[in-house]
Amino acid sequence: MPELRSAQWYAGPDRNAYIHRAWMRRGAPNSAFEGRPQIAIANTASDLTPCNSHLDEIAEHVGRGVWEAGGVPLNLPVVSIGETQVRPTAMLWRNMAAMATEEMLRANPVDGVVLLGGCDKTIPSLLMAAASVDLPAVVVPGGPMLTGTFRGVPLGCGTDVWRLSEEVRAGTLSQAAFLDSESSMIRSRGHCNTMGTASTMGLLAEALGTVLPGTAGTPAPDSRLLARSHETGRLIVEMVDAGRRPSRVLTAGSFHNAIVALAALGGSTNAVVHLLAIAGRLGVPLTLADFDRIAADVPLLVDLQPAGKYLMEDLYRAGGLAAVLREVTDLLDPTAIDVTGRPFVESLAEAQIYDSEVIRTRGAPVSPNAGIAVLHGNLAPKGAIIKPAAASPHLLRHRGRAVVFDSVEDFHARIDAPDLEVDADSVLVLRGCGPRGYPGMPEVANMPLPTRLLRQGVRDMVRVCDGRMSGTAYGTVVLHVAPEAAAGGPLDRVRDGDWITLDVEGRSITVDVPDEELAAREPSAALRAAVARPVRGWQKLYVDTVLGADTGADLDFLVGSSGDGVSRESH
Structure with missing residues (x-):
């Protein structure tokens, strides 16, 4: 066995080792400190x-x-x-x-x-x-x-919360039944x-x-x-x-x-x-x-x-x-x-499939191509992602007009507004939700659909966001758009009515605006007013040093291993 790191604390007869051992004894045998x-x-x-x-x-x-x-x-x-x-x-x-x-x-x-x-x-x-x-x-x-089950039907944590809550908004499930399922979920x-x-x-x-x-x-x-x-x-x-x-x-x-x-x-x-x-x-x-x-x-x-x-x-x-x-x-x-x-x-080597309905064989997959698709384009110069397996096949190639929301609060305030110009072909855009903008990159990208469209039978739309979505969520959602709007990404210059084209097979997400025009636009004032500006504590440290989603949203000074050594110089 190599020399134990803990021996730096416990080995030897000096005063410091005595203190370390004495305070840790509390019923431990002598052998606890002997190798x-x-x-x-x-x-x-x-x-x-x-x-x-x-x-x-x-x-x-x-x-x-x-x-x-x-x-x-x-x-x-x-x-x-x-x-x-x-x-x-x-x-x-x-x-x-x-x-x-x-x-x-x-x-x-x-x-x-x-x-x-x-x-x-x-x-x-x-x-x-x-x-x-x-x-x-x-x-x-x-x-x-x-x-867990509700009325004889298995419940998926998270996934069925999203599904059932949309059915309430659509008017196909009562609020009472929705709340009744709560005690069965977990x-x-x-x-x-x-x-x-x-x-x-x-x-x-x-x-x-x-x-x-x-x-x-x-x-x-x-x-x-x-x-x-x-x-x-x-x-x-x-x-x-x-x-x-x-x-x-x-x-x-x-x-x-x-x-x-x-x-x-x-x-x-x-x-x-x-x-x-x-x-x-x-x-x-x-x-x-x-x-x-x-x-x-x-x-x-x-x-x-x-x-x-x-x-x-x-x-x-x-x-x-x-x-x-x-x-x-x-x-x-x-x-x-x-x-x-x-x-x-x-x-x-010894693994076997015991139920081929749950785990499919290579020759009969759920889908032949299931990886996370990485998209690029003038809307996401550093990339964005989509999960095709959770999306609607007919929306994986789509062109629609943008309906833009400058914050989560703006979204909730206007998504069901009677005068909101939106239809099933629209592309919902939510910005200001990246690592720096919110802060913390919340799971809001799978935006609830407008109630009036739900009542028409619509259950999915293309959605674009610089935030994340819950792993339990589903839908045709382009997320982790980088650079995020709060960091000056082009998402901050998209306007209502702009045509957005999604082509998952072609790995692209673009806004149909000439590059020169897009670059010349002023960023949204409402977005700028909504992004986080913490003045103290962890949130300030986070906003000041967080990197983009395209590299993992870590803090810039934490990237790279620094080992197990303890010294003033290493810190």
């Missing part, structure tokens, strides 16, 4: 992050495995972000959570870390932190909840049971190689998750012994595999900003173009909401992530390793 790896369990459990509220139990089982393998487990509560709870938007706090976790890992006498996350931003923030400090690290995803502990961001990032963490193979996607209440947590506790001690750090596991090949998995699973568009940010912390070159290039010919194999029919519990019983990726093994990078030190593809 045993000190393992932090970075725990995002919180009652205000309901999807992660069960992680204390997971931590207990991880700790048992750590003790069994000869390590010392140390519970380390870290910043937790509840997607449904925090305002103004959970994404505002991802970078803060990553920075706080990184600093706590670096500051404390720990040799390795087990990362416990579930809700959308928690796994990305933990992986960003681990990548920056580069201590041996492994993820235990908290897992999806069990499927059946058990765990995160959303659709292929939203939480499910996506848990599964992609395994595809990246940072999860004990076979763990991601295990439902939160399933006792097998506790057994895997115990095994993970044993594994992290082995990883410390082997010096197996994130910089060895998270390579360009790992990100290649995650992008293949993202497409085959029909995963959330939010994975794009998270994978870019994690790669940025490691110095692994990854761009929007890589998402289009790698995933262009990857088939969608999983029939899950929001792009399909089934839910996460079904995916697990049908064979899980390994069964999906075994169908596309030839598209994976065989050189990428996982936390066990073995090639990731080896973990797929």
Whole structure:
């Protein structure tokens, strides 16, 4: 075993080592400080992050495995972000959570870390932190909840909220029935049971190689998750012994595999900003173009909401992530390793599909081309993305007049205004919602449709936004438009009535205005008045330093790994 980092605190007879040991004893045996790896369990459990509220139990089982393998487990509560709870938007706090976790890992006498996350931003923030400090690290995803039903019909978390609320606005579902479904939506502990961001990032963490193979996607209440947590506790001690750090596991090949998995699973568009940010912390070159290039010919194999029919519990019983990726093994990078030190593809060898309705075979996919499509054009010089699997096929090539909203508040105030000039062919444009503009890049891009169009039977329209959309959402939505309007992107100069052309096959999103005219236009005064101008605290630091969505929306001074050393010079 290499010399333990924690020995810098505990080894020796001097006064400082005495203080470190004495304050940490509190019932610990002498052997706790004699060459045993000190393992932090970075725990995002919180009652205000309901999807992660069960992680204390997971931590207990991880700790048992750590003790069994000869390590010392140390519970380390870290910043937790509840997607449904925090305002103004959970994404505002991802970078803060990553920075706080990184600093706590670096500051404390720990040799390795087990990362416990579930809700959308928690796994990305933990992986960003681990990548920056580069201590041996492994993820235990908290897992999806069990499927709830309402009136005999399975409910998809998030997805059915959007669907049912639109039916209320359309007049086809009563408000009373809508509210009655609320108590059926969340059946058990765990995160959303659709292929939203939480499910996506848990599964992609395994595809990246940072999860004990076979763990991601295990439902939160399933006792097998506790057994895997115990095994993970044993594994992290082995990883410390082997010096197996994130910089060895998270390579360009790992990100290649995650992008293949993202497409085959029909995963959330939010994975794009998270994978870019994690790669940025490691110095692994990854761009929007890589998402289009790698995933262009990857088939969608999983029939899950929001792009399909089934839910996460079904995916697990049908064979899980390994069964999906075994169908596309030839598209994976065989050189990428996982936390066990073995090639990731080896973990797929014995996988089988047990329900071919949920997980399709390569020869009978849900869709032959399922990757995130990256668009460019004079409306998005640095790129924008769309999820074709969640869009309406007839809208993937479309031309319509812009109906422009300068803020979320402006949208809500006018979308149902009787004098709003909008029809089914219009393109709804919402700006001022990027990382800097809101701030935090909220999930508002899947704008609710005008009530009068819903009542006419319209259920989808082309929507364009510099913000994000929930991973549980669906629709023909062009999002992550970069540069964002608040950073001077051309979206800030689009006007009502401009013709916008979307061509997903051609990978373009354009406004039919000559470049010279577009550049000469004054930016929207209403937009400028609406964008965020914080004067203190985290929000000011964020707005002053956040990068664009096209590179992961990290803070400029956090890009790149800075290692586990603690010194005044390094900070």
